[in-house]
Amino acid sequence: MTPYASANAAAKSVVMQKVQHVQTDKVAELATATWSNCLRIGNEISMSGMTAHPASRQAQLDTYQQTLVVLGKVRDLVLAAGGSVGGIYKLVIYVRDINDKDEVGRARRDFFQAPYPCSTLVEVSALVFPELTVEIDAFARLDIDLQQADVMVAA
Numbered sequence: 001m002t003p004y005a006s007a008n009a010a011a012k013s014v015v016m017q018k019v020q021h022v023q024t025d026k027v028a029e030l031a032t033a034t035w036s037n038c039l040r041i042g043n044e045i046s047m048s049g050m051t052a053h054p055a056s057r058q059a060q061l062d063t064y065q066q067t068l069v070v071l072g073k074v075r076d077l078v079l080a081a082g083g084s085v086g087g088i089y090k091l092v093i094y095v096r097d098i099n100d101k102d103e104v105g106r107a108r109r110d111f112f113q114a115p116y117p118c119s120t121l122v123e124v125s126a127l128v129f130p131e132l133t134v135e136i137d138a139f140a141r142l143d144i145d146l147q148q149a150d151v152m153v154a155a
Contacts, residue, residue: 035048045140047140051129087144113147
């Protein structure tokens with residue numbers, strides 16, 4: 001028995017979550033890609049790193065504009081998965097220049113309403129194409145809406 005077959009047999013004793021590969025015409029996913037742009041696993045939505053490509057090849061976009069393009073792709077995938085923008089609870093943002101953090105923050109404020117999704121922002125040495133300045137991983141749930149969040153203040 002191969003390791004995969006062994007693991008697969010063991011998994012049959014576990015209640016498996018339904019997994020859906022989410023696609024939309026609004027966010028291209030190449031047939032040759034070795035990743036999925038978006039997976040819906042139960043109520044969880046997980047997205048691969050999104051960039052402003054190919055829009056970044058069609059026009060010169062600054063980090064603010066690229067961030068808005070990426071957040072638009074994230075929104076389109078969440079909607080295609082049956083969710084809403086209010087279900088986006090976590091972003092991991094990669095920038096080529098940490099000095100662009102204010103432009104990323106401005107785009108987040110223009111795109112989202114408070115309370116904002118949790119976020120991590122890190123500088124990286126390069127992204128997949130040289131004109132790209134930002135890439136975002138996103139996580140959402142179908143069963144939450146941040147706009148309905150209660151404020152909890154610890155004493």
